[in-house]
Amino acid sequence: MLSLVFKSIIRIWPMSLKTIFLDRDGVINHEVGYLHKIEDFQFINGVFEACLQFQSLNFQIVVISNQSGISRGYYSESDFHKVNNWMLDQFKRQGINILDVFFCPHGPKDGCDCRKPKPGMLFQAKQKHGIDMSRSWMIGDTETDMIAANAAGINDTILVRSGHDIDAKNSSAKYILNSIKEAQSIISH
C-alpha cells in the first residue's frame, strides 16, 4: 500500500513542476536590439540574486525568447547558441540551473506558432517538462510576453520596465516592476 502511494507520488511529481518563465532581452540582459554577440550581453542588476531566490523556493527557471534576428538574417542560429551557452555558463557559475531555453527563430511574417504573443514555446515547455502552469510565473518586458503567458494558462505575470518602454495603463500584467530584482518581493511561494 505504502509503495503504491510512493509510486503515485513519483508519477504525479513531474507533473507538478512550478516554473518561472523569463523573457531574455530586457529581463535577463539589457536590451540592445538583435543582440548576438557575447560582448554586447550585459546582465541586468539583480538577475542572479532573484534567480537564486526562485530556486530556493523550488521553482524551475525556463527562458522563452523571440529571436527574429535569425529569420531577418541579422545573425545565425549558431550565433544564438554561442551567446546562449555563454549565458547558461554565467548562470551556472552563480549556482543557478536554467532548466531549458526555448527560442523562436521566425519573423512576424513566417506564421509560426512559437513567436510570442503566440503561446507555442510555453506549451512546448509545459509538455516537455510537465510544468504546472497554474503555479508558474512569466516575467517579461513586453505585452506580448503577458499575452502569451495568459494564453498558456499562466495568470501570474510580471511586466518589467528594464527593457522596452511599457504602456502601464493598457497592460494586462498582474504586476509592473522596475526589474526582475523586485520580483523577489512578489514571488514568495
Ligand SMILES: [Zn+2]
Ligand atoms: Zn516561431
